[in-house]
Amino acid sequence: MSEPLKIAVAGLGTVGAGLVRLISERSEDLEIRAGRAIEITAVSARDRTAERGIDIAPYAWHDDPLHLAVLDDIDVVVELIGGSDGIAKTLTEAAFENGKHVVTANKALVAHHGLGLAHKAEAAGVSFSYEAAVAGGIPIIKSLREGLAGNSLHRVYGILNGTCNYILTAMSEQGREFEDVLAECQKLGYAEADPSFDIDGIDAAHKLAILASVAFGGEVNFDAVHVEGIRHISPMDMQFAEELGYRIKLLGIASIRADGLEQRVHPCMVPVDTPIAHVSGSLNAVVADGDFVGTIVQEGPGAGAGPTASAVAADIIDIARGLRVPTFGVPAGQLKAIAPVPMQRHTGAYYIRLMVVDKPGVLADITAVLRDHAVSMESVLQRTRDPGEPVPVVMTVHEAEEASMTGALEEIAAIGAIVETPRMIRIESL
Numbered sequence: 065m066s067e068p069l070k071i072a073v074a075g076l077g078t079v080g081a082g083l084v085r086l087i088s089e090r091s092e093d094l095e096i097r098a099g100r101a102i103e104i105t106a107v108s109a110r111d112r113t114a115e116r117g118i119d120i121a122p123y124a125w126h127d128d129p130l131h132l133a134v135l136d137d138i139d140v141v142v143e144l145i146g147g148s149d150g151i152a153k154t155l156t157e158a159a160f161e162n163g164k165h166v167v168t169a170n171k172a173l174v175a176h177h178g179l180g181l182a183h184k185a186e187a188a189g190v191s192f193s194y195e196a197a198v199a200g201g202i203p204i205i206k207s208l209r210e211g212l213a214g215n216s217l218h219r220v221y222g223i224l225n226g227t228c229n230y231i232l233t234a235m236s237e238q239g240r241e242f243e244d245v246l247a248e249c250q251k252l253g254y255a256e257a258d259p260s261f262d263i264d265g266i267d268a269a270h271k272l273a274i275l276a277s278v279a280f281g282g283e284v285n286f287d288a289v290h291v292e293g294i295r296h297i298s299p300m301d302m303q304f305a306e307e308l309g310y311r312i313k314l315l316g317i318a319s320i321r322a323d324g325l326e327q328r329v330h331p332c333m334v335p336v337d338t339p340i341a342h343v344s345g346s347l348n349a350v351v352a353d354g355d356f357v358g359t360i361v362q363e364g365p366g367a368g369a370g371p372t373a374s375a376v377a378a379d380i381i382d383i384a385r386g387l388r389v390p391t392f393g394v395p396a397g398q399l400k401a402i403a404p405v406p407m408q409r410h411t412g413a414y415y416i417r418l419m420v421v422d423k424p425g426v427l428a429d430i431t432a433v434l435r436d437h438a439v440s441m442e443s444v445l446q447r448t449r450d451p452g453e454p455v456p457v458v459m460t461v462h463e464a465e466e467a468s469m470t471g472a473l474e475e476i477a478a479i480g481a482i483v484e485t486p487r488m489i490r491i492e493s494l
């Protein structure tokens with residue numbers, strides 16, 4: 065057998081402790097699979113005395129994670145601290161400068177600095193691996209970069225944030241309000257005290273930018289992702305969606321069009337008979353469309369100690385086996401700068417909900433605005449009339465350009481009988 069692969073783990077929180085447990089419990093199998101032993105030799109976190117449910121006594125402790133990058137006997141630095149900048153980035157760069165491979169679960173780091181770091185890793189002749197950064201336990205990076213390498217992919221999309229999917233599932237199945245389910249998630253520890261990264265779509269956008277780069281061979285371009293979260297989704301919209309034959313999901317969708325790359329994260333109405341409509345709770349799913357393979361769907365746990373450690377371990381095993389794949393599937397210098405398609409040029413079908421004080425002629429005013437913006441209506445639902453009370457008017461419209469739709473909604477919002485901001489949810493034909 066070859067020399068053991070020696071690794072240093074920076075960050076011993078949910079993922080770091082999970083990885084330590086996985087490597088210590090499965091060391092014999094890992095050695096057989098990798099063809100050499102995988103040994104943790106050094107670790108770093110902030111608090112040496114914290115109770116973590118793992119025994120860190122066998123490993124050299126370093127208060128400063130940067131020390132891990134310069135240790136002579138280390139082959140791989142595993143960055144499990146988090147954050148797009150600061151120590152995570154400094155440590156990653158220092159590891160490359162010292163000829164160490166880096167494995168990370170840090171989507172913010174890869175989404176913001178992936179291209180530069182890929183260049184640095186390549187220059188140093190080492191791997192930069194991040195399977196755990198996207199969709200947790202689902203081996204989607206490996207699928208896209210290796211398993212589907214023979215294809216030209218034209219679209220990749222998925223449910224990329226388990227917290228949002230959990231909230232939307234509970235709202236849909238139990239008719240509960242967003243704030244109520246979010247508070248429960250925070251109590252159970254599923255959502256952070258500051259949940260904005262999850263519920264405002266930023267976490268999903270990080271993952272989508274990474275997926276798009278690997279799928280299409282483009283430079284990671286997080287700034288070009290159109291991002292909306294789920295705060296404005298209401299049980300009433302859930303109910304109407306169900307009546308119309310849809311479920312509401314927060315999707316990340318990246319697609320190649322004739323005029324460039326569209327990347328968007330927002331709530332979508334998806335037909336109830338598509339696989340993605342049935343991905344419930346905190347699960348993730350990713351769908352890829354390729355020219356030769358057709359459509360591939362993968363579903364699984366997107367977060368948590370076990371699934372994330374599983375993905376980190378897979379990257380470490382690849383390094384131990386000597387498998388080297390370019391960071392984003394093609395050499396960093398050959399990644400294309402694909403023109404971003406602005407959201408205003410998106411075309412699709414839409415659901416609109418208006419709260420209307422029922423007066424004669426209102427519907428005619430609304431349809432006139434839609435007509436003036438070249439938006440053609442598909443269906444209208446109007447509910448109970450309590451005299452004087454606003455009633456929901458729900459419309460679906462045929463495929464239209466986003467710019468026309470937003471223009472029409474601005475004008476509709478100004479009609480006197482419309483009492484709340486109009487709600488718009490895009491309908492995806494998947």
Ligand SMILES: NC(=O)c1ccc[n+]([C@@H]2O[C@H](COP(=O)([O-])OP(=O)(O)OC[C@H]3O[C@@H](n4cnc5c(N)ncnc54)[C@H](OP(=O)(O)O)[C@@H]3O)[C@@H](O)[C@H]2O)c1
Nearest residue numbers: 075076077078079109110111144145146169170367368372
């Ligand atoms: N949790 C998940 O399910 C999940 C899933 C996919 C990806 N990820 C990614 O995995 C990474 C880690 O997430 P996590 O959930 O494991 O985070 P976490 O539980 O908050 O753990 C972070 C760890 O980093 C350590 N740390 C923080 N600042 C440090 C510093 N300046 N120097 C040394 N150590 C420092 C902390 O030390 P102390 O313990 O001493 O405070 C802690 O052990 C993040 O990039 C996250 O986005 C997480």
